Amino acid sequence: MSSIAPEFRLSRFVASLTDLIFWVIVIFTLIGLPIVFILLFYIKLPVIDDKLLTPYLALTWLADPSRTLPIIKSLMHTDFFRITTFPGFGFAALLAAGTIYIERKFLAKMQLRVGPLYCGKIEGILQLMGDGLKLISKEIIIPAKADKPIFWVAPLLFVGTAAAFISLIPVAPGWVVADLDVGLLAVFAVIGFFPIITILSSWSANSKFPFIGGIRALHQMVSFEIPLILSLLGIVILTGTLNLTEIVESQQHYWWIIFMPIGAIVFFTTILAELERIPFDLPEAESEIVAGWLTEFSGMMYGLVQLGSYLKLYAFAALFTILFLGGWNGPMIWPPFPQEIITEGIKMGPITMHVPGLPLLDQEMLNGTLWFTIKTIGVILVILLPRGVFPRIRIDLLLHTGWYKLIGLSFVNIFIALALVYAGVLGPGGLIQ
């Protein structure tokens, strides 16, 4: 019979956990801490106790732990933190990594397999890290006749564009990298870059299969961008704004998916096509054109494109959450911060420790982030689901779906939105507020 998973033993589980913790501590002290101190020299540090914090003064937290939290708190409100960690690249990359793991396990369960199992000892949670190391250690091969500068830069551009997309996503009230008044328009502008990058990379590879894949991707993305934009027009009509934060705030009492289910369905389908996921994975159709426009990428260049596509997946799922599922809105389930810790300090036996700077994050933000994450992961799971059920569609059927069915449906959606506005049910001065 096939190989069988090792029997679960608590002792083995605990041993592997302590193993993991040990290595995390070792790596953090040897690599993480030096990086933190190097970074401190480049960040504009805050004023604490009427003194501008210098990197040397920042080191005083080693002697005086009560200074730690104020320093961290002030760091968390810098642009650097927002772009790199939350709600920017780090948060998105973490969710994307989680997505890859969930996708593998989820698909494996659908297909009566076990999925990644051995790497990391606990259900293969380190599989992704192993794959990353493998990709980094692989040789990067560039085709001899490729247009080298463009070929090199295409994966970087892909990740960069995906990161630009992420920077427009508001995760919690006030937590967004770029809060633009034309947020939705900026999203469309960023999405418009993807087909250009795809066709550039496929053309510059100077190879037949990437060329066909790139042309397919161009057809697919361009013809699905129109229904994508049209399906979101209904929301703009009803809210009267393009700002994503304001769109989320307009959904405090009801979600737009209730009034515009057709728009949500059209938008979801176009997401699948824009992300090149099954059943719309024609640009990467393995049995027809090897790996489509990714054929000539090797090593970490391929890894970057994969990272970019999963960041894109997170960004689209987050956009769906923001536009149709009410973003961070949800009942307050995060427990309030215990006030006595601020007033009386933490009691540990005979010692009472006063910790200034608490709470680090307010309750509303944490609750909003929690709801946003739950909803986004839900949407991601629904995006992953067709992969186990559908075969690949053909290009003519795909274009037919895009131009005839989805555009028609999105116009129907716009008319529904207009009817709701003119009937005075929704929108400015409507019955439901």
Added chain:
Amino acid sequence: MITPLPPGIQLEKVDDRIMTLNVGPQHPGSGHMRLIIKVDGDYIVSCDPDPGYVHRGEEKMAEYRNYIQNIPHLERPVIHDSCNILYPYCLAVEDLLGLEVPERAKYIRVIASELNRCVYTLYWLAIYGIFLGHSTMFMWPVGDREFCIDLLEAMSGARVTHAYFVPGGVRNDLPANFEERCLRQIDYFEKRLKQYEDIFYQNPVLKQRTEGTGVLSRMDAIRLGTTGSVLRSAGVDFDVRKKEPYDVYDNLDFQTQVLKEGDSYARSRVPYLDMLESCRIIKDALKKMPKSGSVRTKLKPNPKGGNDEVYRRVESGRGSLGMYVVSDGKPEPYRVKISVGSFRNLICMPYLLKGEKLGNMPAVYWSLNYWPVEADR
């Protein structure tokens, strides 16, 4: 930078609209062969199959080994269907040497052959699924294949290359409790086949994609000399098991599966329906099989045939599979010619792919039930 041509050499004039694609042998959608495809935009202008990458000279090798030694290497061309490729050889050698096969061995052969047909067809179906981008349809058949393989392992001792059939019967008797186990697993297998119907054959996207693509008409199917599922999907009722029954197939209760459409969908559906029929045949054979008795007629050491030639054929997973064995009175056969269904079905690929879209290429190619290794022999 263009290198100047040496004098006296002329390049072939190529239409600028036409692009030549080499699909294979290092292409995930080709198998051990190459398709030279010319495309105009998304349409295939011409397709030129180029088999022969795995030619191993099995027929020539057979001339240097005696009748028993030939068994393990003659099954190599299609190890997933090893019982069915040894079947005609054993039938032919039995005719040459004048051997009688015990009744029980005949039934065991039928059971093993039908189980092996399921193993092959599941493997084929798995690849058909992944060719169309349906990854669940790749994993499910490959997993369910284990059940049939386990049964064959219990019968023969080997998981894939069984070498179970020998001239004069089968190599060894069934293990204890085999019938019970076989019936239980066949019941489960039939349940699983119904789930395939739901997730794959009734899938709207699959139907949209494969219905009406690569249509082979009834007359073309006959004219091109196709066999097996390709012929039956075009509306021709031809099954060697019915038309030239060998061993005990005339005693068993089963039907030939014939569809009329002749498109990729029908071609992919006929082997699936055949698997359901195989389950019926196995159940019936288990019921009618003598419960005890000899399973092998003893051979003389180093048997010699007379000056004679025999051609026998069986219905394999890919259509009729024939063996032509010529003897000149020596212990080794003078000539063994294997006539395989794969190669005969390959011939309709250029006809079917002309004018199709490039996206239909895998659907049409693999629906022909073509096994490159067997075709090259």
